[in-house]
Amino acid sequence: MSQQPLIIFDTTLRDGEQSPGASMTLEEKVRIAKMLELMKVNVIEAGFPIASPGDFAAVKAVADAIKDSTVCGLSRALDKDIEAAGEALKGAVSPRIHTFIATSPIHMRDKLNMKPDEVLENAIRAIKKARQYTDDVEFSAEDAGRSEPEFLHRIVEAAIDAGARTINIPDTVGYTIPHQFGEMMKNLIESVPNADKAIFSVHCHNDLGLAVGNSLSAFLNGARQIECTINGLGERAGNASLEEIVMAVRTRQDVFPCDTGIDATHIVPTSRLVSRITGFPVQPNKAIVGKNAFAHESGIHQDGVLKSRETYEIMRAQDVGWSDNQIVLGKHSGRNAFKTRLKEIGFTFETDEALNQAFQKFKNLADRKHEIFDEDLLLIVSQTHETTEDDSYELIYSEVCSETGETPVAKITLKIDGEEASGTANGGGPVDAVFKAIELVVNSNTELKLYSVNNITSGTDSQGEVTVQLQKNGDVVYGYGAHTDIVIASARAYIDALNKLAASITRPHPQHDGI
Ligand code: KIV
Ligand code: ZN
Numbered sequence: 001m002s003q004q005p006l007i008i009f010d011t012t013l014r015d016g017e018q019s020p021g022a023s024m025t026l027e028e029k030v031r032i033a034k035m036l037e038l039m040k041v042n043v044i045e046a047g048f049p050i051a052s053p054g055d056f057a058a059v060k061a062v063a064d065a066i067k068d069s070t071v072c073g074l075s076r077a078l079d080k081d082i083e084a085a086g087e088a089l090k091g092a093v094s095p096r097i098h099t100f101i102a103t104s105p106i107h108m109r110d111k112l113n114m115k116p117d118e119v120l121e122n123a124i125r126a127i128k129k130a131r132q133y134t135d136d137v138e139f140s141a142e143d144a145g146r147s148e149p150e151f152l153h154r155i156v157e158a159a160i161d162a163g164a165r166t167i168n169i170p171d172t173v174g175y176t177i178p179h180q181f182g183e184m185m186k187n188l189i190e191s192v193p194n195a196d197k198a199i200f201s202v203h204c205h206n207d208l209g210l211a212v213g214n215s216l217s218a219f220l221n222g223a224r225q226i227e228c229t230i231n232g233l234g235e236r237a238g239n240a241s242l243e244e245i246v247m248a249v250r251t252r253q254d255v256f257p258c259d260t261g262i263d264a265t266h267i268v269p270t271s272r273l274v275s276r277i278t279g280f281p282v283q284p285n286k287a288i289v290g291k292n293a294f295a296h297e298s299g300i301h302q303d304g305v306l307k308s309r310e311t312y313e314i315m316r317a318q319d320v321g322w323s324d325n326q327i328v329l330g331k332h333s334g335r336n337a338f339k340t341r342l343k344e345i346g347f348t349f350e351t352d353e354a355l356n357q358a359f360q361k362f363k364n365l366a367d368r369k370h371e372i373f374d375e376d377l378l379l380i381v382s383q384t385h386e387t388t389e390d391d392s393y394e395l396i397y398s399e400v401c402s403e404t405g406e407t408p409v410a411k412i413t414l415k416i417d418g419e420e421a422s423g424t425a426n427g428g429g430p431v432d433a434v435f436k437a438i439e440l441v442v443n444s445n446t447e448l449k450l451y452s453v454n455n456i457t458s459g460t461d462s463q464g465e466v467t468v469q470l471q472k473n474g475d476v477v478y479g480y481g482a483h484t485d486i487v488i489a490s491a492r493a494y495i496d497a498l499n500k501l502a503a504s505i506t507r508p509h510p511q512h513d514g515i
Contacts, residue, residue, distance in 0.1 A: 016233035063092035077126035086133030100140035139164035145171035174207025182217035201225035211240035268321035279478025323374035
């Protein structure tokens with residue numbers, strides 16, 4: 001059983017961003033990276049620098065901003081990828097290049113069109129090239145979960161000899177089962193002669209809902225690094241979720257006698273930040289970070305918890321950053337109280353201007369809502385999509401009339417690339433009318449795939465948070481908006497999604513676009 005610290009490698013900004021529609025801007029990535037650093041994540045995978053100039057710039061910005069965590073850039077086993085990663089990571093205090101190539105028969109044959117020996121040669125060349133930029137090189141045998149054990153052992157041994165310090169064993173397609181994956185890790189570590197010269201890592205996808213189970217099983221069998229994401233974001237069904245890994249290890253010290261070093265009190269604020277930035281809602285029953293994760297509905301449970309918390313709770317909500325939903329600020333609170341409370345929940349402002357802008361939003365909200373909770377504060381500081389300079393569309397004005405017995409009608413004015421345009425439309429309800437009015441002006445030809453509303457805190461003056469998913473020509477984007485008026489929140493979410501669609505650029509996918 002492992003007594004050594006578990007290394008937490010977060011890939012929210014890379015694999016998480018590969019979820020369709022979860023793209024993030026450079027500023028958003030830096031903001032999330034800073035929260036991860038505050039949480040004491042060991043390694044932050046910031047992106048795939050060769051993918052596009054925007055990805056390169058984002059990895060560089062994270063590398064320049066982060067001081068306490070290792071910053072990692074992904075590259076295929078290609079010289080140009082490794083050069084881009086090395087360049088983007090130049091400013092990092094602790095840079096890591098992560099290079100990968102597929103090793104399963106199906107990937108080698110159908111995707112790479114390479115023989116195993118060629119794959120091995122490419123891996124060695126890539127690792128040696130990456131070592132010219134940094135000593136900290138990670139090698140991943142993509143689709144290791146479906147690779148032949150003999151070939152996997154051979155390539156892992158060669159990768160360590162070539163200079164890889166971390167060997168990552170991904171279950172790329174989420175196919176393995178915990179006891180089998182654990183055994184695979186054990187066999188690998190026992191049979192590779194130079195295994196003691198590298199740290200073994202796992203990277204599990206959640207296609208069968210087993211990503212966390214597989215990761216922990218591998219950890220019990222010798223892996224020392226787990227790759228994971230906030231909220232379990234990631235390709236298809238996602239990756240192993242960071243919060244579940246960290247809290248499983250902490251809660252079951254009898255099984256995992258080790259420390260992750262993570263400051264878990266930042267988990268919920270970071271989860272909310274990621275959800276707001278990507279537009280991916282967190283399901284209410286999601287472990288640790290779901291709205292209901294610590295809620296007790298049934299009378300028996302409530303009674304038990306009131307008598308003794310441990311009857312039904314194995315963790316304390318406050319330990320993972322849930323606030324006790326107490327009023328923290330109000331209309332008369334000043335800038336200092338606002339800044340101090342945000343600092344307590346893990347958020348600091350880079351500049352006075354940023355503080356002033358956020359404080360103004362707080363004052364506007366306090367005019368509409370008497371009691372301001374931590375959830376409201378986090379929302380204020382994570383609303384980054386509101387009218388940035390790069391946005392194509394901006395909501396200037398909206399008016400909705402919804403009377404008993406009458407068809408709702410909405411009038412909106414948008415600024416489109418600097419020019420104002422207005423439209424009026426009827427709808428089945430006020431939100432439908434607003435969306436139709438926006439479409440009349442924008443004519444985006446998108447399809448609305450999802451519309452969801454959630455209240456952030458309790459009470460009828462709570463802010464409603466709205467998520468929409470739009471689809472156009474195969475591109476999927478999420479938009480997010482929040483306001484005490486849910487019609488305005490809806491309009492904001494729709495416009496947020498339109499802005500993301502307008503900004504979307506095609507870039508190669510690290511795993512699908514073959515070499
Ligand atoms: O799932 C996977 O195999 C990956 C690799 C690039 C590590 O994301
Ligand atoms: Zn992955």
